[in-house]
Amino acid sequence: xxxxxxxxxxxPESAVTPENLYxxxxxxxxxxxxxxxxxxxxxxxxxxxxxxxxxRVNPAYRDPALKPTPYEFITSYxxxxxxxxxKAEPKINANKGWQTEPWTVEIxxxxxxxxxxxxxxLVMKMGGAEQRxxxxxxxxxxxxxxxxxxFELSKLIALADPKAEAKYVKFTTFVDPKNAPGQRxxxxxxxxxxxxxxxxxxxxLAFIATGIYGKPIPxxxxxxLRLVVxxxxxxxxIKSIVKIELTDKQPKNTWQVLQSSxxxxxxxxxxxxDHPRWTQxxxxxxxxxxxxxxxxxxxxxxxxxxxxxxxxxxLRKNY
Ligand code: MTE
Numbered sequence: 646x647x648x649x650x651x652x653x654x655x656x657p658e659s660a661v662t663p664e665n666l667y668x669x670x671x672x673x674x675x676x677x678x679x680x681x682x683x684x685x686x687x688x689x690x691x692x693x694x695x696x697x698x699x700x701r702v703n704p705a706y707r708d709p710a711l712k713p714t715p716y717e718f719i720t721s722y723x724x725x726x727x728x729x730x731x732k733a734e735p736k737i738n739a740n741k742g743w744q745t746e747p748w749t750v751e752i753x754x755x756x757x758x759x760x761x762x763x764x765x766x767l768v769m770k771m772g773g774a775e776q777r778x779x780x781x782x783x784x785x786x787x788x789x790x791x792x793x794x795x796f797e798l799s800k801l802i803a804l805a806d807p808k809a810e811a812k813y814v815k816f817t818t819f820v821d822p823k824n825a826p827g828q829r830x831x832x833x834x835x836x837x838x839x840x841x842x843x844x845x846x847x848x849x850l851a852f853i854a855t856g857i858y859g860k861p862i863p864x865x866x867x868x869x870l871r872l873v874v875x876x877x878x879x880x881x882x883i884k885s886i887v888k889i890e891l892t893d894k895q896p897k898n899t900w901q902v903l904q905s906s907x908x909x910x911x912x913x914x915x916x917x918x919d920h921p922r923w924t925q926x927x928x929x930x931x932x933x934x935x936x937x938x939x940x941x942x943x944x945x946x947x948x949x950x951x952x953x954x955x956x957x958x959x960l961r962k963n964y
Contacts, residue, residue: 794856
């Protein structure tokens with residue numbers, strides 16, 4: 646049995662919200678589907694069940710040495726160019742009327758079972774949310790530690806049943822210039838696109854986040870569904886996904902299209918390969934105060950889980 650002492654950032658068991666606050670019918674259906682009502686949830690497994698989905702800590706992805714970044718920092722220091730290029734802008738501009746519920750995501754391309762599904766229904770279909778604490782390392786050389794709630798990407802891909810020709814997964818973000826000032830300004834080529842090799846996408850660490858700290862994921866962090874690939878630079882973790890497509894060609898990701906000499910397809914965190922304009926050997930820890938820098942780890946500390954994916958590859962060429 647796992648015995649753990651609650652961390653300061655965890656809500657106490659008494660904070661588990663009673664059933665009458667699960668007013669959104671979808672979410673009530675979800676609880677019913679799990680066979681639980683109200684306080685029948687195993688309280689010790691619940692981090693927080695606010696207005697979002699209940700979530701269970703997965704102890705396999707909760708390294709006690711990692712200290713989660715405070716919620717305030719994670720949700721107010723963001724890169725989401727659709728809502729501005731300044732770190733503080735997404736929190737303001739993504740919450741001025743942009744609607745992320747209901748939200749349809751499409752699974753398409755080289756699969757035997759293509760489908761479209763509403764985001765809440767997808768979480769239900771995936772068996773609910775679990776919480777994993779992952780490092781996040783931006784290519785700009787800052788880092789955070791985020792308790793993400795969501796489900797493993799491999800489960801979703803398995804459901805779509807890829808055909809033998811499928812070799813890559815292409816992810817696409819929404820287009821809504823009316824609500825997204827960055828799209829009106831054309832500060833990047835939209836829609837934002839990202840991609841993974843299929844075996845990368847099937848790696849146990851690749852995750853679709855639907856929450857942070859047990860709360861629904863805020864708009865500025867990529868509501869309602871965003872990718873999390875913790876061994877790669879943050880730009881691979883595409884936000885607010887509307888389409889996931891299996892393909893036989895390597896997708897052209899947005900930052901590679903913008904400046905291929907600086908940003909590649911793989912974008913694996915690698916302290917030995919510097920960005921042309923700055924070092925990648927160390928990183929500024931957000932919330933770490935003055936002097937809060939630390940060494941960057943190979944594959945952002947996930948070498949054990951992912952190094953085999955790149956065996957025999959020249960990581961200087963495949964940056
Ligand atoms: N996804 C979209 N659609 N648009 C973006 O501008 N920025 C990326 C990534 N996903 C981005 C995106 C970058 S550069 C980073 S570092 C992370 O989101 C930041 O995630 P966070 O704001 O949740 O920390």
